[in-house]
Amino acid sequence: MSENTGTETVFESGDNDGPVEVVGHAAAVAPKDAKPILEVDQLRMHFPVKSPGLFRRTVGHVQAVDGISFQVAEASSLGLVGESGCGKSTTGRLITRLYDPTSGQIRFEGKDIAKAHPRELKPLRRDIQMIFQDPYTSLNPRHTVGAIIGAPLLIHKLLPRNKVLGRVQELLEIVGLNPEHYNRYPHEFSGGQRQRIGIARALTLHPKLLVADEPVSALDVSIQAQVINLLQDIQNEFGVAFLFIAHDLAVVRHFCPEIAVMYLGKIVEIGDRESIYENAHHPYTQALLSAVPDVRQAATGERRDRIRLQGDVPSPINPPSGCRFRTRCPIAQEICAKHEPPLLQIGRQHKVACHFPGRIGEAPREPLTAGLLGVDAEGRPDPGASPSTDLVEQPGYADTWFDLDNKSIGRA
Numbered sequence: 236m237s238e239n240t241g242t243e244t245v246f247e248s249g250d251n252d253g254p255v256e257v258v259g260h261a262a263a264v265a266p267k268d269a270k271p272i273l274e275v276d277q278l279r280m281h282f283p284v285k286s287p288g289l290f291r292r293t294v295g296h297v298q299a300v301d302g303i304s305f306q307v308a309e310a311s312s313l314g315l316v317g318e319s320g321c322g323k324s325t326t327g328r329l330i331t332r333l334y335d336p337t338s339g340q341i342r343f344e345g346k347d348i349a350k351a352h353p354r355e356l357k358p359l360r361r362d363i364q365m366i367f368q369d370p371y372t373s374l375n376p377r378h379t380v381g382a383i384i385g386a387p388l389l390i391h392k393l394l395p396r397n398k399v400l401g402r403v404q405e406l407l408e409i410v411g412l413n414p415e416h417y418n419r420y421p422h423e424f425s426g427g428q429r430q431r432i433g434i435a436r437a438l439t440l441h442p443k444l445l446v447a448d449e450p451v452s453a454l455d456v457s458i459q460a461q462v463i464n465l466l467q468d469i470q471n472e473f474g475v476a477f478l479f480i481a482h483d484l485a486v487v488r489h490f491c492p493e494i495a496v497m498y499l500g501k502i503v504e505i506g507d508r509e510s511i512y513e514n515a516h517h518p519y520t521q522a523l524l525s526a527v528p529d530v531r532q533a534a535t536g537e538r539r540d541r542i543r544l545q546g547d548v549p550s551p552i553n554p555p556s557g558c559r560f561r562t563r564c565p566i567a568q569e570i571c572a573k574h575e576p577p578l579l580q581i582g583r584q585h586k587v588a589c590h591f592p593g594r595i596g597e598a599p600r601e602p603l604t605a606g607l608l609g610v611d612a613e614g615r616p617d618p619g620a621s622p623s624t625d626l627v628e629q630p631g632y633a634d635t636w637f638d639l640d641n642k643s644i645g646r647a
């Protein structure tokens with residue numbers, strides 16, 4: 236495994252009072268012209284809610300994921316961020332096909348796996364692996380580390396039994412653990428070391444895509460940075476793509492060249508690192524960002540104004556009409572209750588779903604989306620308008636977009 240040879244960088248954590256400096260790697264950049272390895276298109280997961288009693292009728296649905304679209308490029312990383320309950324883990328579990336989606340497509344290397352039969356899933360399990368949040372509960376305490384890491388090789392009959400130990404030791408070395416410790420049990424390791432064991436297990440079958448569900452949230456801040464550096468090393472060495480799930484925008488900043496922000500089952504903003512961290516246009520992203528300590532501001536003693544959202548995320552069983560964020564949004568107006576804002580492309584790699592998208596304090600006075608939806612500023616049908624028929628959310632970015640600053644069409 237390559238050593239930590241990158242430039243000195245800073246890793247921040249929103250859970251801390253200030254940014255934490257680590258000697259680490261330069262921030263990951265997207266590989267040039269990489270093809271998408273994963274394309275998620277209008278993906279939905281509605282869990283049925285059953286009535287109590289004998290007949291257990293379906294009385295409603297939890298709209299955990301409600302029509303999301305995005306891409307993950309080969310050997311790159313997409314960060315999926317949002318508060319607890321917004322549907323991130325469900326998305327991860329759909330992609331690894333632990334759940335059957337209600338509708339939508341999950342194209343892996345061009346092939347739709349959303350409805351793949353369990354028989355077809357076996358080879359897929361090699362290519363797409365998951366790293367779980369909790370290194371304490373995700374490892375079987377009764378099995379040795381060698382048995383945990385080697386099991387997938389035996390299940391998939393990839394190596395004869397007498398070759399497994401060698402491969403296990405190689406994997407332990409890759410994740411920075413002592414290869415002689417294969418006979419130890421999970422409880423003999425610290426939290427960070429256990430997460431390394433979970434990563435080794437996920438790597439056993441040479442996956443092409445890793446879904447990392449809050450892989451560092453349970454770890455101490457200093458250990459978080461080491462584990463993220465390890466994931467970056469693994470990506471550089473093996474070309475693995477990542478869907479990196481986190482509740483905190485600080486955690487994914489370093490590792491993910493592209494970020495998607497989720498709220499109540501929807502993607503509300505998606506873009507490259509610069510668009511999200513320097514130029515966020517959705518009030519929800521702005522609120523999440525305001526909780527992240529900023530390195531430059533910490534150095535000058537300034538503080539970013541904290542935007543405090545009122546209340547909790549509403550229930551996904553009965554989400555608010557129109558824009559789902561409107562009940563907590565500081566700039567919501569009448570139209571927001573009536574119409575769901577489409578995810579509009581406003582930059583080369585930047586999309587936002589808001590009727591009033593803008594930098595903090597620069598939101599437009601009139602809803603930007605009214606003409607496209609064929610309504611007036613209050614959201615009432617406008618008989619003179621011709622609504623756009625082309626508002627279905629697509630994965631990826633188009634070659635043209637609406638440039639909000641210049642009020643003109645931007646081109647790639």
Ligand SMILES: Nc1ncnc2c1ncn2[C@@H]1O[C@H](COP(=O)(O)OP(=O)(O)OP(=O)(O)O)[C@@H](O)[C@H]1O
Pocket residue numbers: 282297298299317318319320321322323324325326482551
């Ligand atoms: N198996 C299930 N059955 C019914 N509802 C579910 C199920 N799994 C998740 N949910 C609900 O779906 C919504 C989204 O949950 P999910 O775990 O995907 O969110 P999350 O953003 O990952 O949150 P967290 O960080 O807390 O895990 C929540 O309201 C949750 O209660």
